[in-house]
Amino acid sequence: MNTFVSKKISPTFSLGEELRQARNEKKLSIEEIADAIQIRKDYLLNLESENFNCLPSGMYCKSFLKKYAHFLEIDQKKIDLFLTQLENEFEKEDPFAQKIIKKKEFLVFPKILKNILLILVFSVFILYLSFYFRNLIVSPSLEITNPTQNIMTSENQITLSGKTDPGAEININKELILTDKDGVFSHDINLKKGLNNIEIVAKKKYSRENVVIRQILVE
Numbered sequence: 001m002n003t004f005v006s007k008k009i010s011p012t013f014s015l016g017e018e019l020r021q022a023r024n025e026k027k028l029s030i031e032e033i034a035d036a037i038q039i040r041k042d043y044l045l046n047l048e049s050e051n052f053n054c055l056p057s058g059m060y061c062k063s064f065l066k067k068y069a070h071f072l073e074i075d076q077k078k079i080d081l082f083l084t085q086l087e088n089e090f091e092k093e094d095p096f097a098q099k100i101i102k103k104k105e106f107l108v109f110p111k112i113l114k115n116i117l118l119i120l121v122f123s124v125f126i127l128y129l130s131f132y133f134r135n136l137i138v139s140p141s142l143e144i145t146n147p148t149q150n151i152m153t154s155e156n157q158i159t160l161s162g163k164t165d166p167g168a169e170i171n172i173n174k175e176l177i178l179t180d181k182d183g184v185f186s187h188d189i190n191l192k193k194g195l196n197n198i199e200i201v202a203k204k205k206y207s208r209e210n211v212v213i214r215q216i217l218v219e
Contacts, residue, residue, distance in 0.1 A: 015082050016050040022072035023048075037071050039064050139210040140165035140183075142202040150215040153191070158216060161186040164202040171201040191218045 023033065034041035043064055046054045055061045062083055069079045144162040163184050164170055170177040170185050179185040189198060195217050202210040 014050070015085050016048045018074065018078060018082075019068065019072065020048045022069075022074055026072065033068070033071060037067050039067060044068060136204070136206050137208065139208040140168035140202045140204050142200065142210040142212055144200060144212055144214060147214055147216065150217075152217040152219065154219045156191050156193075156218065157188060158191060159186060159188050160198060160200070160214070162200065162212075164210075165204070168202050168204050168207075171199075171203075173199055191216060193218050 023030075030041045030044050033039075034044055043055060046052070047065060047068060052061070055064070065082055066079060069082060074082075142162065142164050144160070146159060146161045160172060161184075162170075163182070164179065166179075166181060166183045168179070168183060170179055172187055172189065175187075177185050177187045189196075195215060198214045198216065200212045200214070
């Protein structure tokens with residue numbers, strides 16, 4: 001003969017039922033509790049009925065639930081379980097909230113790329129400024145092609161030529177000399193008998209000077 005053994009089936013945990021039972025055990029009405037904890041009675045009824053769509057979302061709803069549950073002296077573990085259930089309900093019922101969560105997850109990697117891109121742009125900008133100011137203050141190049149070195153001559157005139165950076169000014173013995181668009185210049189210099197010191201200075205507007213001295217001895 002088979003013996004039938006009955007199994008006790010645990011009822012599904014109900015947030016609203018737990019709140020309602022705790023309130024009935026204290027023999028309190030919704031109105032009395034609403035006045036005591038300063039929460040609208042329709043919010044309390046929605047919590048008991050588990051009508052989460054009719055409740056404020058986010059922290060407000062959690063705050064209402066905590067305040068109501070603490071007032072009814074419900075065990076803290078059950079309160080934590082309530083909060084977990086409430087979060088699950090909001091996520092399940094609110095497609096907009098789900099969309100926000102997915103959007104945030106999706107934007108994590110693009111946000112990193114955005115930050116990397118901003119860092120790269122900033123780095124390029126800093127390098128450009130460094131290069132610009134360096135070119136602005138560094139003395140321009142200056143190459144004397146004739147004469148290439150100090151010389152001795154019997155001539156009383158010499159054509160001094162050379163090249164500098166485009167846009168740089170050339171002064172020979174403090175006389176401004178014109179250059180072409182490539183920075184090439186040429187100038188005839190009268191020489192006196194004996195030692196002639198020729199000072200060639202290249203300079204940009206805000207840069208340091210680049211000075212070359214040529215000594216020409218006339219016999």
